[in-house]
Amino acid sequence: MISEPTLLLLSIFVPLSAALVLFFGRSVGNAGVRLIAAIGFMVPAVIAVYLWMGFEGADKSHMGYAFMGAWDTGLRDSVGITLLLGLNGISMPLYLLAGIVGLAAGIHAMYSQAERLHLYMALLLVMQSGLMGVFSSIDIFFFYFFHELALIPTFIMIGIWGGEGRRVAAMEMTVYLTLGAMLSLLGLIAIYGQTGWDTNYGFSLIGLQEYLSQHPIGDVASDNIFALLLFGFGILVSLFPFHSWAPRGYAAAPTANAMLHAGVLKKFGLYGLVQIAVPLVPQGAIIWNDWIVWLALGNIVIIGFVTIAQRDLKLMIGYSSVMHMGYIFLGIATMSVVGIGGAVMLMFAHGLSVALMFVLATAVFNRTGTYDMKAIGGLGPKAPVLAAFFVAASMASIGLPGFANFWGEFTVFIALWENHAWAVAPAVFGVVISAIYGLRAASNIFFGPQSDEFKQVSSHREIGDITLAERAPATILLLTLGVIGLWPMGISQSIESAVTDQAVFEQAPIDLKNSASLDAPEETTVLQIAEEASANEQGDQPL
Amino acid sequence: MTIELNDYLFVSGLLFAIGFFGVLLRRNTLVIYMCLELMLNAVNLALVAFSRFHNSMDGNLFVFFIISVAAAEVAVGLAIIVALYRKRQTVMVEELAELRN
Amino acid sequence: MSTLSGFKEIAQTNDWNAIFPELAMAGIALALLVLDLFLPSTRKRIIPLVAIGGQLALLIMLLMGCGCYDVSGALFGGMIAPTEATPYLRIFFVLGSILVCYLGIPYLSRQNLPRTEFYHLVILVSAAMMLLVQASNFVMVFVALETVTIGFYVLVAYCRYNPFSLEAGLKYLILGALSSAILLFGIVLLYGAASNPGLPGHTTDAMNFAALGSFIQENPQEPLVLIGTVLVICGICFKIGAVPFQIWVPDVYQGAPTPVTAFLAVSSKAAGFMVLVNLVAVPFASLGKLVIPLLSAIAIITILFGNITALGQRNLKRLIGLSGIAHAGYLLVGVVALAAGVEFAVWAIVFYLFAYLFASFAVFGVMIQLAGAEDEIQEIDQYQKLAERQPFLAGVLAVGLGSLAGIPPLAGFIGKLLLFVAAFQGELYTLLGAAIIGVVISIYYYFGWIREAYFAKVNLPGDEAKPAFPMPGSLGISHKITLGLLAALTVVFGFFQGGLIGG
Amino acid sequence: MDFLNLFNLLLAVPLISAAIIGLFFRRGGYVAAGISLTAAFIIACLAFMVLFDWNGTTLSGPEYSYTWMQFGDFQIDIGYYFTYETATMLAVVAFVGFFIHMFSVGYMDDDKDKGRFFAGLSIFMFSMLGIVLSSNLFMIFIFWELVGFSSYMLIAHYWDKDYAAAASKKAFIVNRIGDFGFLVGIVWAYYYYGTVDFAEMNALIASGDKHAETGIGLLLMCGFLGKSAQFPLQVWLTDAMAGPTPVSALIHAATMVAAGVYFMVHVFFLLTPDVLKVIVWICAAMAMLAGFWALGQNDIKKSLAYSTLSHLGYMGTALGLGFPGLAIMHMAMHACFKATLFLCSGSVIHACHHEQDMFKMGGLWKKMPITGWAFLLAALSISAFPFTAGFFSKDTIISAAFGVGAETGDRSYFAIWIIVLVAALTTSLYMGRMFFVVFMGKPNSEKAEHAKESSLWMTVPLVVLGWILSVGAGWFVWDIKWADGEMNGIIPADTAVFMMEGYGEAMSNAEDHGHPIHHGYGGGWDAAHHVVKETGFGLLLEFASFVAMLAGFVFTFYYYGLGPKSDRLQTTMPIIYKMLERHGWFDDVYDWYVVNVQQRFANLLSVLDQFLISGLLVRGTAGVAGLFGMVSRSLHVGNIHGYVYWFLAGVIIFGAFALGVLK
């Protein structure tokens, strides 16, 4: 039996090597391409599920990390970078998410009529390996590294197989995301710098936590570092007002790519905030707390209304995913066990639902030849199963109980009251907004009589129900949504264990209260520790 | 008064400046090139002066290298100028500005 | 006679084994001339093979560690002083010269120019660079530098029936001579200051880095020293193409034959940087108050100038030149970090140079395949639909450009990362900011190029009128291997950096 | 079998049946119907098993709950809270639900999408039972959303009709608006009481550790307003009639809309007097207005929908008066006769091939006697004809308003009394109108000509619900001991307890937490009846409402005549008719808001998003950089002189810097 760490490594490098094969594998023919790609996508998914099942029992002695393994890539002694893999309660669900969505996207892509399929699959596989890497690396450098690895194919995929306006969209997206990535990279290096460039701690999350729990980062430093991380990650997660790349990018992207990007890759930034920024730089998070809340409300309310205004289905999905990021940010802003838990839960759920939406949107497009919701109508009777899937998907994404999203949103609302009671109302109002656009989309497309444009289309085209190639990924995703919807413990347990491990999430809400009451963040407890610590340390270097 | 090291330096510096001035002023590549040689000479003077006044041979030996290098440079440079003249029938810098944005 | 005992003592330090690799290069170069003399013209085809083969043999020896046995301290009466980085740099320059020779083959096959001399010059210049980067005495620096420079005068103007090449040569000639004059003047001033018996801690061996360093430590405020230092830095800035001495770069890069452009862009720049590193490390070590702000300012302006100017640049050789300026800026960040006392920066710079070498030559390799007869005209439009017509070339191009842009998982990214870490350790936050902006801007033109190669352009009316650009037929296997190897190395060093980071 | 497993089964059975249908029998036709019907039957049996076994002790607490999800101290339980009001509700849902399932089999016989329909019904049963049994606010909210979804699904059954699409969307969104407040209220309650478990909160209040909060109460009330379609969220219910008639009967008359009332009764102890005041006014007003609006409808189902609104208003009024038991009682009675009325209308519509315009029917009394009788009895019952089911609940509510006023001396309650009295009048008006128009006289259309009595599938429920229950459901108030209570083995007596006693003693020490004390506050029919007796005008009051009722019938008999071809009011007084038809222009106002305010605002924002953020912020910076690029490119003039000057500048600037001139 292969050891779990090796499995983690495999889940990264099997897709990668499959991709390499495909890059030069023009000769194998589409069947061969599909076979190789299938392997490349199955392996991570299977490993992810296997590890998920084994996670409860696994040994988590290393600060809650299981399945740990380390490989030196030659930077250990100079800058303390090691390929350190492992999963904790927070990364486990997201790792699972990556595996599942990846599989779904892979299946969908395999049967898409993309020309130069081998290249298409190869790029997708590169993304996949990057995604598996992002959530399985404990070393924050490699965490970043794999994100970029997954990001780059997006550019080319949008460019080659994208929809209209792809040249611009691809460029805007890439430049914008690079900016975000660079900022966050600086932030990560800065955190490492706080250890006095001690390669023993290095970029390893565990090492950093050990060190920083002893010597918390000082006020100025954490202020700046957290700002870097917040806005760096924020850009990657399309935090308002840095969102403009997302909708157009997704609208232009080929489906499988959009699934992986919107579904999984986008969680990178949030994951970074949950796993790195907030625990390691808590007082920074406290200083910037109000910013997060306000911007997140911007995501929810403003972008929510913008979403209502969309006529193009894909744009609407893109905007809606931007909007949902707001809830997750709110969850993070609470910095409490409940809020963080809800945020992670929602990350998981949203990843599935948005990917599902993209699959179905494409299915609709394949039948109607347009994304303009006003130009469609009455598709339901022609494709009842597709309609059922679509309605279910939109219900999931607007947070109906019984689907995973609900748990996330609900928990976030609960947690929000503790320190930002005033923000609960606007946040919950978002639920109404999302109901408006979600149902509008469903009823415009599937219900009611057929529109005249659609009549013409359907007149000279046989419009069938959902095909197997569409049904398989959709089922995978919807099933997961449902299972977690009925059995949230499936992931919430691991999340809870990991979150409660972090003393920060017990302490931070109290500090938040204090800092809110007497608006001098220096008074907060963590900072007092920090000052004492930095007093007997050589003092923190302000950034 | 006796001649100071600074006097030599001044002369050399003046030569250097004049050379630079010439490079800035003239448009005939040949003359520009001459002015460059002038600057090298200024350096030579300074070197010799230094080594003489500070009683160290290294300066003089360096001059030896500089002279030989300068000679080689001149040879190559003139070769280029000639070759270019064959193509463009001119040695004026502003007429040798085909490569531009 | 006792008076000459000192000379004898010096002569004992002339250890020719220590510079075996350089000698070997020179030997190869001479051998080429001899072959050219005696070979019948029908057999001359083998000359490039000899050149490359010989160097490959040398390269393998270097990789196996021969020829660069551990030498401690100064050699040749203090002319050269190898450091830990020297073995890496020797490999670097040999590699560079091999690749330039490789690029020379397709180029010369197109051009009808004297061939042997090209390889001869390239190899000799490379040898000179190998000496230059370990020089620890200004005389040695000057001589080696001039050898390199004069070699480049010839190489840039090599295509002697092409006015553009010649014009580039002229520009490089005049500006180069000017800069060496400036450099020289600086050296002289330093020499004069350090050898002045009237000053505390004066030295009698003032050209020597170590001695000079100790002198400057004594009196860092000496105006003569400051001016000299600044002038020397000016001279080096010309070599590395840093603002404001970068202005010649696009013209010369465009005019020069493509292999020479590559040679300029990679090896020459690297040599300049390593000289700067040595200077900053040894003689100017105690001049931080002057060097750090000065170089920081240069670095920031260089990064921004290079990147912004490259925006919307259609001619690819100019584009490479401008992006090269930007890279010089990033490397300067490393130098500043070094000046701020981060020894690790040296390795960051070395790694960056290697990454830059692989990526650049990958790109140049593709360019030379697509270049027509007059290779100063290489417009970005030629790359339309490259991905469909030549997927392999397109792939290599993407990897190379990606690495230049600093995108994981490619070596270029690791290089930037290491530089950033070094800069952080030096607490150079302004520089980091500039670097970030630069990187983001650079994405635009690098990916613009990739976009040209990959995305099917929506044809505007009138586009059909344009003739489709000629594409090379199927690539020779040797090209595939070389380019593939470069791309592979770029990727591999992105994942695994073992062995390239000493210290 | 212990209760826990029974409850689990109650939830599991419908879910499973829905799953089976959804997965395997989407095209299943009668198979699907069979499965769903069986499920409903099993539910009914289980429900009665529970009711018979139960000994009246409240079932709640950890042994009746599982942890569903947990983060730190925050945890969501799936748990059961079984007490007298639960028993009543359970009985109603299970019993009425089953018969409506049965009716549907007949009604939907000509429908293609039986699978979808019956799956929906099963999902609804699942969610409804969840609401009934749930032990805490979180869980009830979850099922609250689910019933909303199932109603959405069923309203949209005829999904190729645009009005169905619009109606379903509207129903869901309006409910969401209610849930918006509901959810905020839950969150607040969670932090205020530290728990959301009904039993625990109840204990907290009873022990006086915590007080009821008006804010929380009002927010929770929003949920009730949405679900039970009270002002201002009533607009969705009438449109919801777009769904098949059994759905209207089950969801939009008998159970789901009543769930709002049930919930308010559940959390009665959280409601302060102010909240009750608000409720009583809103609901009384709705009772009357809806009654009038019912007269403005030609569509039989729409008319009935308004009557539902009106009676939900009554329930709310009962609640607001402080008689939760009475509210539940009216809910139960209403479930019987309103279900009957809808089923009758369904049977009629089905017989007339989906003709819904009353004035195209007429003369169906002879053609469909069973339906006719059922309708007549139910109509009498709803208009509180003495000793029918409706009489006991409805009349008591009306009189109780007066009684409370008399006892507390608060005049406003008399106003309430007047209002609900008028509402009672309107009830008999629209019921009479409906009866005379639909059943009397001659058929007014082809379809009516060929109408036939419906199949057994449909008539059996009519008989049970209409003939028996609409009449006799209320007789338990007399507390007859048939065969010394042996009959309790057949009729679960516990279901009546709450209707009679309400919270009884539980509220006796109410003054601890500042509730207004009127005698029997928090009680049920007994208490209300007692309050009325106290006034001394008991008979007079009952007479008043009897007169109102009678007046209604008589008036309609003369005014509309038997089986008229058109609405006389419409022809003679179109303005008034218009007013009634537009039911207060609520829809128009809301539509105007949606189109002209919300949508425009959204468009504005999206334009700003396009222009400011992606236009100026993003493209703008790119443009500026490009501009600089052009400038700096133009510096490469190609002339060597131009370049030498750069060198000169460099030397001079650096030198100056070195000599400290720049510093």
Next chain:
Amino acid sequence: MSDFLFYLFAALTVLSAFLVTVSRNPVNGAMYMIASFVGMAALFLLLEAYFLAALQVLVYAGAVMVLFLFIIMLLDAEKGRTIRPNRLTTAASTVGGLLLVLGLVYFTLGDSAAPATPLPAVTELPKDVTPDNIPYTTSSRSYGYGLFTKYMLPFQVTGFLLLIAMVGVIVLSKRLDASGDQAPAKTGGLES
């Protein structure tokens, strides 16, 4: 006496150097250049660097300038006479030159100048040489000592440098014969 000589030759050097930069006709420029070089050689003599003085005259005044003159003639310098530097260039270059001179004055004559040292006595042949100290000697033999011991490596490299220059000049100007690489049609040779 030596002071006078210094002033004389310094003046000669500087003046003729200046004339080089301003003389219209490159031929005259070259002539002035020679004069300047000779003056420089004289200054070397004053500094007792006899060997260098000789080199100066031989290499510069002799070889280099002759080469220059030859090329100037070859390239028909008559064209050079007609065009005169335009005002802008003149002004700019003057300003630039003056700035440099200013810096020079500020530097050498200002207080920041290096402390003056007395002219040390010098021997003809090197005495008590140590590896890092080769004192100033006048005899040309001492150059040999220096070049072949301490400066051995640069000396060899210079040899290669000259080789490069030679090869380069050949490459740039030799007429390509038909053997192996023949001249492309479009190159115009001298014969054209």
